Amino acid sequence: MAPMSASAGGSRPFLNRRLAAFGTTIFAEMSALATATGSINLGQGFPDTDGPAEIAEAAARAIRDGRGNQYPPGPGVPELRRAVAAHQERFYGLSYDPDTEVLVTAGATEAIAAALLALLEPGDEVIALEPFYDSYAACIAMAGATRVPVTLRPRDGAFALDLDELRAAVTPRTRLLLLNTPHNPTGTVLGAAELAAVAELAVERDLLVVTDEVYEHLVFAGAHIPLASLPGMRERTVTISSAGKTFSFTGWKVGWVTAPPALVSAVRSAKQFLTYVSSGPFQYAVAEALALPDSYFAAFREGLRARRDLLAAGLEAAGFEVFLPAGTYFVTTDIAPLGESDGIAFCRSLPERCGVVAIPNAVFYDDKEAGRTHVRWAFCKRVDVLEEAVARLGRLAR
Template sequence: MLHIPGAWQRAARGAGLLSPDGTLAATIFAEITAAAVRHDAINLGQGFPDEDGPAEVLAAAVDAIRSGVNQYPPGRGMPVLREAVADHQHRFYGIDLDPERQILITAGATEALTATLLALLDGPDDEVVVFEPYYDSYAAAIALAGARLVPVPLRWPDLEPDLADLRAAVGERTRIILVNDPHNPTGTVFSAEVRAEIVRLAAHHDALIVTDEVYEHLVIDGTHTPIATLPGAAERTLTISSGGKTFRTTGWKVGWVSGPADLVDAVLAVKQYLTYVNGAPFQPAIAVGLGLPDAYFDDLAATQRERRDLLGEGLIAAGFDVSTPAGSYFTVANVGPLLDAGEDAAGFCRTLPERVGVAAIPLTAFVSEDHRADYAGLVRFAACKRTDVIAEAARRLAASAR
């Protein structure tokens, strides 16, 4: 049992991993993955692909290693990648950025988010509005910064934010509105009305907007609209993304943050004392990826649409109610009506690998402790595996109903 004081306790408590007696618990992800391995189940719990990215991106990394790109890159990131990010933002969204001052390369989006929150928050008087359920690192990073997380619930079945809830959450102590769109873990893509209200509220309360857009090219229905493109948003918005999901290279951990130069400088002041720099040979490779033809990005979304539909059919055949996602890897199903008395989604997920041969994660892993009852019957499935694997998972799920 740990009795060591320090900031780690805030981070662990924020992530829901610290018990009242100080015991540090393993994550539900580790537990479910171990069960999947033990029972040879298809693991639709963790959101990483089971196939490599485009050959030209992988080849560019190999070429960089062989040509000696193996030492520290510049602190802001290699110029070739910063320029590629600037070109990408202009090409897809019409956003114009100075690659010298307005783009910072990071060790994945998670470091970008953590460095941003640590840089721009200043203790318990600051609040961060977050859409709940939320990616689990948000709560840990907010807690490390000593700030307060204020959730806006995404309610079943549409899993979209209610504007009244959003207005109630944003106030004079709001320092940051943290937006994940497309959204993990629900697959929600925010409406134009929600995006506009986020900008209006941020301007009214002089708050900053931080966006996590790692699933930007995995919008299945419609197109992605960065909040930074809305009138009045650019001057107060930091946009975060990465190459991991777009190019199926999650292990490379190459991300970036972009926005106003003074805000990017503030993030750099913290980031340079975290990893300093990372992934020298992977940075030019991700730059190659960002320059791929439109067909690559179109095919990426089309493939994800096929996998979403396959998984959804299997879940519905298994008797689950499904919230069809508009983006990301994830589909949320309501298993509540099928639970035994006293059982919740976490218990359901612990037995699912053995009973059905499929693994998933309870949505309670992504919510604050006080709100877990509101999500007790909801389960997240990740459709980011090969199409044949998703098809087999769907078959097993459908067969479980029989």
């Protein structure tokens, strides 16, 4: 068989134009840099320790017992769908039918992709809070829709949503609001008044809403309020969450959608042509994880709070302006006080300078200038790792 020539497929690029602008993710680049330099990786948001041993054992038990080793049901195993419904009732008073209003996905990333592919048509506009997780932009592009960013801006030591700017962004072409709270990368947690205004706007303009709530159990200030719990929102909201962040098993890729039957059916129609099914034995384990006592969720949150404070104090001592997050497991800093003006260049040089890797927030913006000097750090690491990272970053202050 002759090798493929450079002109195979004609003169058109192999990668379709909707995805050509995205290239390799910043996470892959920075993780490779961490490996090549032996640096501490505070860039990619995954824990460096596993979750509860009893949940790992539940997965092993499911494999040994032959549960989930073959294709599980398309909507997810009944045990997990019931557990997700029970979780929503237990924590938020939201009642969902596990048979018609819950869908299990390959992590929250697939849930977002399936929701946007199902609900959008070419020409639709999607409003997303900027900076946004990189898969949002790619999924909107794959659906042929147009993203309209509304920028969270620094104010009083945090990042705030301008509700007037949000309202002004809505046009007759707006189909959907894509909302992430607790928000990655800024750590903002939208409060009751802000969510009420978002709900009022969605009802007034008859908009669909997709909410990414994967950090729902990592709120350090205030409380997480699902948008679906507000008046008029349950019938128009696709709520997404996952097990990875809450139980520290990010490699299992178990996520879920809760929504009214018609919305779940639409998302499932797209999802079945993505992975179809996934994570069979892990679904049984996550069902047990969701039933863990309140003490687990409280201890998990407080453990991350202590690590947040450790890293934030170290970053401040090193000379950064620190925006203390109200949620998630990321801290955003401004590098301008260090005399730096380019976050991407700063992050690429940091491993050689200090032996630490971070992520430049500019890659999460359409408006690159808005995030030019902002850098994100993950604190979901062991205390000793964070202490060593803080010690290395102290070189910047010197």
